[in-house]
Amino acid sequence: MSKIVFLQHLSEKQKQQIEAAAPHDEIVAIPVKEATEQDLADAEIIVGWSRKFQDFILSPDCAVKWVQAWSAGVDKMPLTELEQKQVLLTSANGVHTIPISEQIFAYMLAFSRNLHQAIRNQSRARWDESGRFGELHGKTIAIVGAGNIGIGTARLARAFGMKTVGVRRSGQPLDEFDTMYSMEQLDEALGVADVVVNILPLTEQTRGLFDQGRFAAMKPEALFINVGRGTTVRTDDLVAALQNGTIAGAGLDVFDPEPLPEDHPLWSMEQVMITPHIAGSNEHYTDRVLDIFLTNLKAYQQGEKLPVNLVDYSSGY
Missing domain, CATH: 3.40.50.720 (NAD(P)-binding Rossmann-like Domain)
Incomplete structure (x- = not known):
């Protein structure tokens, strides 16, 4: 026994x-x-x-x-x-495939339809019709970390009419992705994406992977979503990229440090959506x-x- x-x-x-x-x-x-x-x-x-x-x-x-x-x-x-x-x-x-992939799309839909600003305006009782209103159809999503969550996210992306780009260590193709890159080709994948989703685990190879150079490789109008590990991103470089307009916005569920300090500049950025590491909860x-x-x-x-x-x-x- x-x-x-x-x-x-x-x-x-x-x-x-x-x-x-x-x-x-x-x-x-x-x-x-x-x-x-x-x-x-x-x-x-x-x-x-x-x-x-x-x-x-x-x-x-x-x-x-x-x-x-x-x-x-x-x-x-x-x-x-x-x-x-x-x-x-x-x-x-x-276990996180469904909730995290749905959370990724919650960020994407909110940014696409300017809902993040509408919610802020609602709290201020402010009627404001300004802002950019787009659609996901036809956009390209680059999913960095093409495991279970990445595959689930790619399936949803295809249902929305998006082009799917994956990045995985082996670079071997998967049916859910239109194009697959290896980690050595990461910058190339970042350069074609309208949305970059980081789902990487933390290893010695991924620690601080998303740095100033990686954000510079992205389109200025691109959205960055992190539901992987906060320490795979150099937070100061992310803040600078958002402040300088190197990238357009970010949906963040994980952070370095975590919890995010109350005085951290990410809290006050209008182009950022923050959730407290709850993407996998259900x-x-x-x-x-x-x-x-x-x-x-x-x-x-x-x-x-x-x-x-x-x-x-x-x-x-």
């Missing part, structure tokens, strides 16, 4: 799903704020992560063999130490993570390689 610890609240229905899949295991579901090291001491599988328990999980006193992260990104986890301890790590990559999140976990659990029980989102420590995701 193994012990599986979930560091979050689960509904009775969700607990029953897990118990049905692991009838001989001990299942513990306890919110991280209430959990103690004793709860984790003899856990073979931990679902979720908290820095509160990081040192303990990495210590010899913790018997964990597999961690299922609750987030899609694992860049904030101690990957080197987990690898040294020979802990299997799986991410929740894929009411189906837990169920979708459980779908990933239960698929992997079946393989784990049979001694097979975990089939969904097994992190490659050498690449960092």
